[in-house]
Amino acid sequence: MEQLISFRFRRVSLRKLSAKDRREMKHGLTFISPWIIGFMAFTFLPMVATFIFTFLDMSITEGIYNPVRFMGLGNYKALFQDQTVWRVPSLRVVWTQEIVEDGIKKQIFSPQVKMDPPGAMWVTVVFGIYALPVGIFVPLALALLLNSRYLKAKSLFRTLFYMPYVVPFVAAVFLWGGILNPETGWANRFLMQLGVPKAALPQWANDVFWVYPTYIIMGIWGIGNAMLIMLAGLQNVPTELYDAAKVDGAGPMAIFFKITWPMISPVVFYNLILSVVGLFQYFLVPLVVNQGTGRPGGATFFYNLKLYKEFFTYQKISYGATMAWILFVVILIVTIILFGTARKWVYYAAESA
Amino acid sequence: MKRTTIGKVKYRLNVALVTGITAACLAIYLVPFLFMIFTSLKTQGQISELGAPIWPAKAPVFLYQDQELEVYNVPFPDGTVRTMAALNKARTYTDFIDISDDPEYTADNPYHWTGYYASLKRPWKFSPTWENFKIVWEKIDYLRVMGNTMFYAIVTNIGVLLSCTLVAFGFSRFRFPGRDFLFMLLISTMFLPGTVTLIPTYAFFKWIGWVGKWWPLIVPAFFANPYDAFLIRQYFLTLPRELDEAAMMDGAGPLRILWSVILPQSWAVIVAVTVFHIVWAWNDYFGPLIYLSTRPELQPISVALSRFNGIYGQKPYLIQAGSLMALVLPVILFFAAQRFFMQGVVVTGVEK
Numbered sequence: 001m002e003q004l005i006s007f008r009f010r011r012v013s014l015r016k017l018s019a020k021d022r023r024e025m026k027h028g029l030t031f032i033s034p035w036i037i038g039f040m041a042f043t044f045l046p047m048v049a050t051f052i053f054t055f056l057d058m059s060i061t062e063g064i065y066n067p068v069r070f071m072g073l074g075n076y077k078a079l080f081q082d083q084t085v086w087r088v089p090s091l092r093v094v095w096t097q098e099i100v101e102d103g104i105k106k107q108i109f110s111p112q113v114k115m116d117p118p119g120a121m122w123v124t125v126v127f128g129i130y131a132l133p134v135g136i137f138v139p140l141a142l143a144l145l146l147n148s149r150y151l152k153a154k155s156l157f158r159t160l161f162y163m164p165y166v167v168p169f170v171a172a173v174f175l176w177g178g179i180l181n182p183e184t185g186w187a188n189r190f191l192m193q194l195g196v197p198k199a200a201l202p203q204w205a206n207d208v209f210w211v212y213p214t215y216i217i218m219g220i221w222g223i224g225n226a227m228l229i230m231l232a233g234l235q236n237v238p239t240e241l242y243d244a245a246k247v248d249g250a251g252p253m254a255i256f257f258k259i260t261w262p263m264i265s266p267v268v269f270y271n272l273i274l275s276v277v278g279l280f281q282y283f284l285v286p287l288v289v290n291q292g293t294g295r296p297g298g299a300t301f302f303y304n305l306k307l308y309k310e311f312f313t314y315q316k317i318s319y320g321a322t323m324a325w326i327l328f329v330v331i332l333i334v335t336i337i338l339f340g341t342a343r344k345w346v347y348y349a350a351e352s353a
Numbered sequence: 354m355k356r357t358t359i360g361k362v363k364y365r366l367n368v369a370l371v372t373g374i375t376a377a378c379l380a381i382y383l384v385p386f387l388f389m390i391f392t393s394l395k396t397q398g399q400i401s402e403l404g405a406p407i408w409p410a411k412a413p414v415f416l417y418q419d420q421e422l423e424v425y426n427v428p429f430p431d432g433t434v435r436t437m438a439a440l441n442k443a444r445t446y447t448d449f450i451d452i453s454d455d456p457e458y459t460a461d462n463p464y465h466w467t468g469y470y471a472s473l474k475r476p477w478k479f480s481p482t483w484e485n486f487k488i489v490w491e492k493i494d495y496l497r498v499m500g501n502t503m504f505y506a507i508v509t510n511i512g513v514l515l516s517c518t519l520v521a522f523g524f525s526r527f528r529f530p531g532r533d534f535l536f537m538l539l540i541s542t543m544f545l546p547g548t549v550t551l552i553p554t555y556a557f558f559k560w561i562g563w564v565g566k567w568w569p570l571i572v573p574a575f576f577a578n579p580y581d582a583f584l585i586r587q588y589f590l591t592l593p594r595e596l597d598e599a600a601m602m603d604g605a606g607p608l609r610i611l612w613s614v615i616l617p618q619s620w621a622v623i624v625a626v627t628v629f630h631i632v633w634a635w636n637d638y639f640g641p642l643i644y645l646s647t648r649p650e651l652q653p654i655s656v657a658l659s660r661f662n663g664i665y666g667q668k669p670y671l672i673q674a675g676s677l678m679a680l681v682l683p684v685i686l687f688f689a690a691q692r693f694f695m696q697g698v699v700v701t702g703v704e705k
Contacts, residue, residue, distance in 0.1 A: 145371065181669065324549050
């Protein structure tokens with residue numbers, strides 16, 4: 001991360017290279033060529049292709065590619081007008097209803113309140129707003145706990161907290177899903193023991209309100225990496241800094257905000273970027289848990305889930321590519337903004353040294 | 354003197370508090386494992402039975418004139434508790450009979466207990482069922498699925514080790530113009546959203562007829578990935594250059610140096626990458642899902658488990674048994690190699 005931020009171009013004239021330098025260049029490029037080829041074949045060219053596809057009309061019918069047509073900005077226009085992507089959930093009053101009476105269509109006055117299901121981008125952003133703080137602060141809190149000088153059996157705790165990270169996510173989803181099963185799970189069983197009436201028990205993955213917390217709980221075992229990285233960051237803080245602060249009479253809050261937080265801000269920033277990129281593409285858990293139906297009430301119809309369906313189910317290649325490209329641009333903008341803020345709060349020791 | 358005693362007490366209190374809180378958090382964090390083990394040992398009846406304990410339990414029944422009577426622990430006025438069978442159950446009272454060979458209370462002379470029978474405890478006994486694992490073994494075609502997963506993990510691991518070692522060697526031991534830029538490009542691809550390359554890649558593999566085959570999953574592994582290349586490169590940077598230089602003086606070429614000088618010192622990072630990679634392959638869902646969706650006989654464990662859930666989703670005991678069988682290998686592997694594993698995570702996360 002630091003290398004990304006501190007990178008500067010340097011001009012080198014190839015003519016000035018000696019024979020030895022040239023040989024070294026030849027060897028170096030040869031050794032990294034697997035990555036260069038892989039980068040071209042599986043990253044760069046597909047990205048360019050995605051961009052080109054957005055201006056074409058490509059689709060598959062019954063396993064056969066249809067003739068390709070140039071579309072101009074048609075895909076973008078269709079995407080920006082797609083209410084299933086951009087709609088903000090809102091209550092809407094429908095004043096009249098159409099009924100058929102004696103074979104004649106009639107409009108009758110019958111006001112009803114209807115709620116439009118949220119658009120896929122809305123779902124993605126709202127879930128991200130729930131999940132991002134959990135993905136940053138839960139691992140941070142655990143790392144602080146594991147770094148406490150009062151904790152006994154540290155390495156045992158560290159290993160056990162990390163261990164669920166290696167559980168395949170499909171299995172983890174079923175394990176937590178079992179705990180959160182409204183009928184047979186332990187969570188509701190425990191709530192009933194506490195005296196929560198049966199009617200008030202949460203329906204977890206089947207409930208519009210509880211489904212996001214459910215997904216977050218199902219993904220909680222994924223924090224192992226972030227926790228470990230933050231713990232390493234905490235352990236890298238030189239003890240002299242703490243000693244000096246104590247001599248100066250700093251309290252625990254001051255020590256945290258003036259020493260610990262700045263010193264671990266690079267690892268927090270790294271996790272923040274990874275989380276944001278991951279959350280914008282989130283959809284595998286709803287695909288497994290709610291079979292990608294968007295249930296309940298469209299609350300789990302994530303942007304990438306829609307993209308997946310447009311591409312794999314409806315075989316609309318260009319529309320899928322346009323969705324992918326717009327998602328990429330959105331993620332890029334958010335990442336650039338975050339990198340812009342990094343100057344203000346991310347502390348790299350080398351910069352000030 | 355007194356001050357240090359107070360300090361010690363305070364320290365011990367803090368230790369008890371912090372360690373206690375951490376242990377409580379850990380218990381909640383790991384409770385799904387217990388749920389999984391208990392549920393996978395239950396039958397449908399044991400899951401749905403009201404008032405049954407959370408562990409796989411069975412309450413004995415008493416056979417009386419071809420009727421199965423439920424057995425309860427019945428309190429007596431003198432304070433003793435007897436295990437008896439409920440003959441007539443009503444809301445406000447129950448008639449109990451003895452289950453011993455020498456009954457004091459019989460059907461003609463039952464013990465008339467006043468109260469609601471459901472408030473009484475039943476003498477639950479631990480009674481696990483092993484049947485579920487057998488069912489999963491057969492229905493999920495466990496051996497084949499494990500074979501597929503193992504094949505996927507091992508072949509791609511060979512590709513990753515080969516390609517990432519070469520790339521890491523190139524980035525760590527040679528100076529050339531543009532190297533730092535290329536390395537930055539490599540790191541930045543870690544943050545690239547995979548969605549943006551998905552569609553043309555899939556369309557291309559479909560066009561050349563690779564969808565439904567292993568190739569789209571295996572071939573890219575032979576062209577290096579940023580995580581493992583970075584990890585190995587960081588490790589190579591810590592190795593002293595004197596040995597390579599000495600070998601170079603003796604006329605060894607770069608491949609020779611990599612093979613005979615660098616690699617023998619690098620087994621720690623090779624183990625770390627291997628374990629990472631096997632765990633990754635066990636977890637990988639999306640790739641196998643899209644490329645092998647029409648070929649169930651080729652699918653690895655994650656896709657097979659998800660498909661299994663689609664069929665048996667209403668049977669938690671089968672789902673939990675299946676999950677247990679899916680996660681057991683990576684968990685064992687983790688405990689066997691946890692030191693290398695966690696060091697590797699730290700290197701990729703902190704040093705970037």
